[in-house]
Amino acid sequence: MNNNYMNNFDLKIPTKFIFGKETIEKKLKDEIPEGSKVLMIYGGGSIKKNGVYDKVITALDGYSVTEFPGVRSNPRYEKALEAVKIIKEKEIDFLLAIGGGSVIDLTKFVALAAVYKGNDPWELTKKIKTKEEEPTKVMNFGCILTCPGTGTEGNKYCVISKEEISEKMSVKTLLICPKFSILDPETTFTLPWRYTRNGIIDNFIHLIERYTVSDNSNFVADRFAEQLMKILIDCSRILKENPKDYVARSNVMWVSSVHNMGLLEAGNYRECWLIHLIGHQLTVMTNADHGLTLACCLKGVWTHQKKRKAAKLKMLAENVFGVTEGTDEEKVQAAIEKTIEWFKSLGMPTTLSSCNITKEDFTKIGKDIDNIFMKKQKLPGIGAYFDIHGKEVIEILKLCDF
Numbered sequence: 001m002n003n004n005y006m007n008n009f010d011l012k013i014p015t016k017f018i019f020g021k022e023t024i025e026k027k028l029k030d031e032i033p034e035g036s037k038v039l040m041i042y043g044g045g046s047i048k049k050n051g052v053y054d055k056v057i058t059a060l061d062g063y064s065v066t067e068f069p070g071v072r073s074n075p076r077y078e079k080a081l082e083a084v085k086i087i088k089e090k091e092i093d094f095l096l097a098i099g100g101g102s103v104i105d106l107t108k109f110v111a112l113a114a115v116y117k118g119n120d121p122w123e124l125t126k127k128i129k130t131k132e133e134e135p136t137k138v139m140n141f142g143c144i145l146t147c148p149g150t151g152t153e154g155n156k157y158c159v160i161s162k163e164e165i166s167e168k169m170s171v172k173t174l175l176i177c178p179k180f181s182i183l184d185p186e187t188t189f190t191l192p193w194r195y196t197r198n199g200i201i202d203n204f205i206h207l208i209e210r211y212t213v214s215d216n217s218n219f220v221a222d223r224f225a226e227q228l229m230k231i232l233i234d235c236s237r238i239l240k241e242n243p244k245d246y247v248a249r250s251n252v253m254w255v256s257s258v259h260n261m262g263l264l265e266a267g268n269y270r271e272c273w274l275i276h277l278i279g280h281q282l283t284v285m286t287n288a289d290h291g292l293t294l295a296c297c298l299k300g301v302w303t304h305q306k307k308r309k310a311a312k313l314k315m316l317a318e319n320v321f322g323v324t325e326g327t328d329e330e331k332v333q334a335a336i337e338k339t340i341e342w343f344k345s346l347g348m349p350t351t352l353s354s355c356n357i358t359k360e361d362f363t364k365i366g367k368d369i370d371n372i373f374m375k376k377q378k379l380p381g382i383g384a385y386f387d388i389h390g391k392e393v394i395e396i397l398k399l400c401d402f
Contacts, residue, residue, distance in 0.1 A: 006218050006267035013261050015154040016180040019254065023184050024052065024144060028059040031142055031180045036094040037064045039087060041107050043071045043099045050190040052098060052146060066090055071099065074283050074290065075106035077122055077162040083110045084121070087139070094140050097178075100147025100199070101290075108158035108176040111139040122162055125169040129377055135175055142180040146187040148253045149199025149291070151206060151260025153181040161284055167372060168280045183257065185249040193240065197346045198291025200236045200252060204229055205294045206260050209272045212302075212312040213384045218267045225264055226319045228255050233320070236346055272384040274301045277373070278393055281365050288355040295343045295350050296357075300400035302336050304392070308384075351401045362397045366390030 018027050032038065038060060047053040057065070068083050086092065087110070097107035113121035115137045127133035145153045152158060156177050161168040188196070211225045232255060235248040242248075265271065278301065279293035286293075302309060310332050317323040317335040326334065343350050357365075370390035373379045381387045 007269045009266040011262050011266045012174065013154065013177070013263075014174065015177045015261070017154060017183060017257060018180060019183045021184060021186055023182050024055045024187075025059055028056065028144070028182060031182075032060070032063065032094055032096070033140075035063075037066070037090060037092045038094045038096050039066050039068055039083065039090075039092040041068045041071060041083065041095060041097050041099075041103055041110070043069070043103050045069060046190070047098055047146060050146070050187060052144065052187050056096075056098060056144065066092060071103045071106050073102050074161050074168075074287060075102045075109070075159075077109070077160050078164070080106055080110050080113060080160065081121070084114045087114045092139075095142075097141065097143040098146060100145070100195070101150030101152050101202075104143050104145070104152045104178070105150070105158040105160060107141055107143065108152070108178075109160045109171065111141045111176060112171070112173075114139050122169075125160065125171050126376070128171055128173055129169065135173055138175040140179055142182075143178045144182045144184075144187070145253065145256075147191060147195055147199060148183075148188065148256030149202040151203070151256050151258075153178060153183070154257045154261040156262075157260075159280070166284050166368070168284050181257065183253050185246055185253050188249050188253065189244045191243070193243065193347070194289070196239055196243065196252075197236070197348055198289050199256065200232050200239075200346070201291045201295055201343065201348060203252070203256055203259055204232050205275055205298065207232075207264070208316070209274075209276060210264055210268060211316070212309045213268070213270050213272055221264045221266070221268060222315070225259075226315075228259050229316075229320050231255055233342060236342075240346060270384045272305075274305070274383045274388060274396075277369070277382050278365070278396065281368055281372075282352075282355050282357055285361065285365065285368075286356045292349060293355055295348045296352050296355050296400060297396070298343075299336060299340055299350065300396040300398070303399045304396045305383075306332060306336075352397065353402055357397075359402065362394045365397065366394040369393045 095107050097104045116124050143153050156174045157172050159170045207225045207229055231251050235252050238245050238248040275294055275297045278297045282293040283290055313332040313335040314328050317331040321338040323331050323334045340350055373382050381389050
């Protein structure tokens, strides 16, 4: 179906963005109510090496601050419950996330779980997904972004994994938009290239999950997405050579926030998210980096969906990668090849074996997709048209490089 008009939409972006140098020192204290009991949530301790920790502690002088470190990549439900326990014991009333997508996503879930009246907050994720329940209350929280990539610092989404049952759930509610997000590009100067690369690729694939759906007339979103993708490609090449290039760091950080705050989904009839949903299952199975699993799934998804995505892949080749010659079919193939070439130029592996996935795992992944999305979440299927099931996922995996 080709629609000749944009879909109706409501758009609200409640997060306050505070961008630039020295914003932690100058602005953080203004954003947290005086007298708050703050739970400071962060990851493995890199903020103590890059100076962010000291800046935050100094800025929050006079506040009651409890630290909650140790949030890992692919945030866990079990870890979130530990934070909820501390919140209740110490009567915490404000959450501050310092880190990247995993830390912020965990904080978002904690903000919901800490005020949930039911016995098991995991059930809330399912009720939100099936629209059985819409939460009405959440703890106040803000964040300091140190590893851009997901856009979670300014949107209504989070993803959480329950290790016990190897299940990853996404949550969507406007309540979990952060109260504020501080974006100081200098906090990313010391990021290892692996995390910089992962974030850039995650940004890129967020853009294409919307962009490569062909049945819409949202020219604003299409042109916007193309320019953001070009910025990511250009800045990735700069940062590979000079990790402390402030202009490139600034643009990557702002693209991370802009691309997923709602602007590019407003007016769209549908989105795809096949790469993400399959990638999530690979991450749950192997704990491989989120950016890595996405890079390894892309070729299989686009090859399997080539006919449906032909118009947009042709546009991608022309408008992002500058392909001007060849037939339409050749341009579609060029879009796939140019994207994979760019990933490889950044040192990103693009094979399933690099995620520690074997061909024997394909059947289990297909069954997990059916179990999680069709049986538990009662969806007719996944993908832009909700017609992809475990069987098709196995077909997609066979088309990925191994």
